[in-house]
Amino acid sequence: MAERHESSDALPTAKLHPRKGEQEEGGDGDEDDDEERKQRLGEFQPGELKSSVSELRQTQLETLTAPSTQEFSENDQFAGLQLESVSQSIDGAELQEQLGLSHQEILASVTNQDILIQKQSQSQLTVCPTPFSELSPTSVTQSISSAPSPILIEQRVPHGKTSASDGYNWRKYGQKQVKSPQGSRSYYRCTYSECYAKKIECCDHSGHVTDIVYKSQHTHDPPRKSICIKENKLALSAECVRYSVVPAEHSCRTVNDSEVSTSSKEPIQETPSVPERKRQSTSDSDDNGDVKIKEENGDGDEPEPKRRMKKSKSEYSASLSKPGKKPKFVVHAAGDVGISATIVHNHDVKMTTHGLSV
């Protein structure tokens, strides 16, 4: 059963059964290996998630302005990026109009390469269009009235390009060669044991970083200067937010993704309902020589339950995978091209907006 390895003879035998434990789902009690599983499961952190979520609701986070991003600018360009999530237990979808305001602010705040993204989770999102300039009046201000806890995430990318380090320590745990956008993909994970933040760097064939995707938030402060962010607790929200920074043509995308796949049977209306990965590729191909920065936060559920789902499925399916309970936000903000926002709540497509053609 646990032998599915086709290992080449050149292997030092030790490799013969690498992750036996993982695959063993036959039904053994395997308690010893449980630890490993735990770690893997840890990615989802069912328990913690709940806790944090609760806290989130109870705790109101206020958006604070960037203190001194200059410090980070030196080496950590990306450190400047600020992410703030404000979750309010107040169930009021009253911020809707606020969005409009945000839009302007964003435009104002966003200069050249600075992008400010404000997103109100679950029900409202604000996407800042292209800072670069004239971006059509396409301000995606979608607000779905049904989300009790609006989360405000503010992210700022001082230097859109290349973010060698955002102030955290990353450990590379994998690399993949991709064909679509010819290049490679590097997978990084925060070195903090308690932190499940991940980062994916997409490089083109020449080695240029074309895309950076952040997953989850750090559950700790940066090793160095204190960014003075209280992401500590919010970190766990499992929403997926993607930011794409492209000087020439900015495309901001916010994806609150959890696992709508179950009900995602229904294709998104206006948007070219493309699978997650497809989406990425699609957008990636857009830019040449530019770095896109995206951030993904899981929201209570798993963003992309790819690996180790077996275990979790069997044990946590009840609590984790809630079919039909996954709010999904897909916001595409392409400067000139237009903005397309797709919000999927449960299995209902809330809205899709194309900046130029709605």
Add this chain to the structure above:
DNA sequence: TAGATTTGACCCTGC
């Protein structure tokens, strides 16, 4: 020696 990186294999999901 420890920690990080490299790299091949493996698993999962979607088509």
Add this chain to the structure above:
DNA sequence: CGCAGGGTCAAATCT
């Protein structure tokens, strides 16, 4: 069912 793409693991290697 099989394939392709994507993501992760872990042994080997490097620093």
